[in-house]
Amino acid sequence: MCSRVGGVLRGSFQTTRRTQEFGITLQIAPGDTTRHAPPTGRGRPRFSRVRRLRGEGTEARRAWRSAYVRSIVLGDAVCAALAAVIGYFVRFGTDVDGQQYSLTAAVLMPVLWLAAMHIGRTYEERYLWVGADEFRRVLDAAALLLAAVAVVAWGLDLAVARGFVVVALPVATVLTLLLRYVRRQRLHRARIGGAFQQTTVIVGHRGAVASLHAQLDRAAYHGYRVIGCCLPDGRLADGPTDFDGLPVLGGLTEVLDVVRRYEVDTVAVMPCPELDGPELRRLGWALEQTEAELLLAPAVTEVVGPRVAIRPVCGLPLLHVERPELRGVRRLGKSAVDAGLAVGALLVTLPLFLGIALAVKTTSRGPVFFKQTRVGRDGQTFSMLKFRSMVTGADRMVEVLENDNDGNGVLYKRKADPRVTRIGRVLRRYSLDELPQLLNVLRGDMSLVGPRPPLPSETERYGFDMRRRFLVKPGITGLWQISGRSDLSWDDSVRIDVRYVENWSLSFDMMILWKTLGAVIRGRGAY
Secondary structure, three states: OOOOOOOOOOOOOOOEEEEEEEEEEEEEEEOOOOOOOOOOOOOOOOOOOOOOOOOHHHHHOOHHHHHHHHHHHHHHHHHHHHHHHHHHHHOOOOOOOOOHHHHHHHHHHHHHHHHHHHHHHOOOOHHHHOHHHHHHHHHHHHHHHHHHHHHHHOOOOOOOHHHHHHHHHHHHHHHHHHHHHHHHHHHHHHHHHHOOOOEEEOOOOHHHHHHHHHHHOOHHHHHHEEEEEEEEOOOOOOOOEEEEEEEEEEEOOOEEEEEEEOOOOOEEEEEOOOOOOHHHHHHHHHHHOOOOEEEEEEOOOOOOOOHHEEEEEEEEEEEEEEEOOOOOOOHHHHHHHHHHHHHHHHOOOHHHHHHHHHHHHHOOOOOEEEEEEEEOHOOOOOEEEEEEEEEOOHHHHHHHHHHOOOOOOOOOOOOOOOOOOOHHHHHHHOOHHHHHHHHHHHHHOEEOOOOOOOOOHHHHHOOHHHHHHHOOOOOOEHHHHHHHHHOOHHHHHHHHHHHHHHHHHHHHHHHHHHHHHHHHHOOOOOO
């Protein structure tokens, strides 16, 4: 991202040069920008100027993509071959006599697997890098191959052992998903470090530009490095040449010139009246003459996924926003999944549960559990359980300590809180104090995944948007847990909670549960 001074594009497209400015050596890639002022605002330095560095440009910056696709194709083939070997030896051992069709299927499996992945369009770049589409398409392609093998074996009366098929194909699916996930995580870490990025220009009004800029900064792993913006007033001789830490590269009518001048990879257009339907269409036609991609941001930026669809109405492609999935069968399904997983988690963690209870009881005076009134779905209060991690009566000490607050202005948090016990620091570091909330899930007060359960005193300060969170049960974990927890600002907490409510689905919950494990192990924002 542009927020990292001297970000280096690594990979096959790496073409850099060094420059010495103000005694600082910077690594600069084609189309990069140079900043010289100290950090301001949200931690981003201001630009003193923008320099176009001639080089291989967009084509070079995107050259890594083909290498990435080749690597996952090779990985898929290796996964399929390994799965075929595992499936064959699990079913037949070392006996190959009389199993010619199964042996042939095992030998051909890498080819069949790659063909299924290709038919399922799992190698198209639009589905890679981020999002769940890649993994969903792998599952669909695996199901398609399973159905095809079953139909062909039945139609041609081939003696392909069912035991081999039911072992090899699931193993190939799991290995492929795992390998692709690992490759994607490596890519995300590299992007956060400044590699494999694409230069981006944001077009629109100031408020919308600042909002998208902040969002792209938060999601650096997406790989969009913002180098500037185009505003309605453009670059005025007597006006500011930068906005929100970004250089103003031109006006709304100069986007094409900006793209060519700075070798821009991506143009992100925010909703604005100056760029209506005909103007956007002409801009799209103009950008076809370049290598730049065009991204259009809808006005409802927090609504994503299956709720949004483009449908033709009266000859116009209109954006339809479906109602959030908060009622009916899906809500019942979420409750059933919560109950089943909570029971399983309690059984698995029972020894740990008993050990923590004993440690809390023997290391400090007071009860094992801490009960606190929280606000749940529809604004109803309930008693939330936690292992006690502070001294008895800690909740009554907040007024004395509130002047020394590391929270976000609404929530009281303190990194070196004197109320926390020795065993409590360990419990809070790894969120083990929240294990008793599994009992709240079984009682129906909470969900495994949802917004953070607020205190009644917090809800008194809620605005209209924040009350949207009361449509669902609060959760033991949620987007706030995997996004920084106590390190989040109040505005970010509002945005994250509303985003979860607007886009809830079971698959979204499963993704959050998976990422929670990493967040808990790292302990980021836990205090």
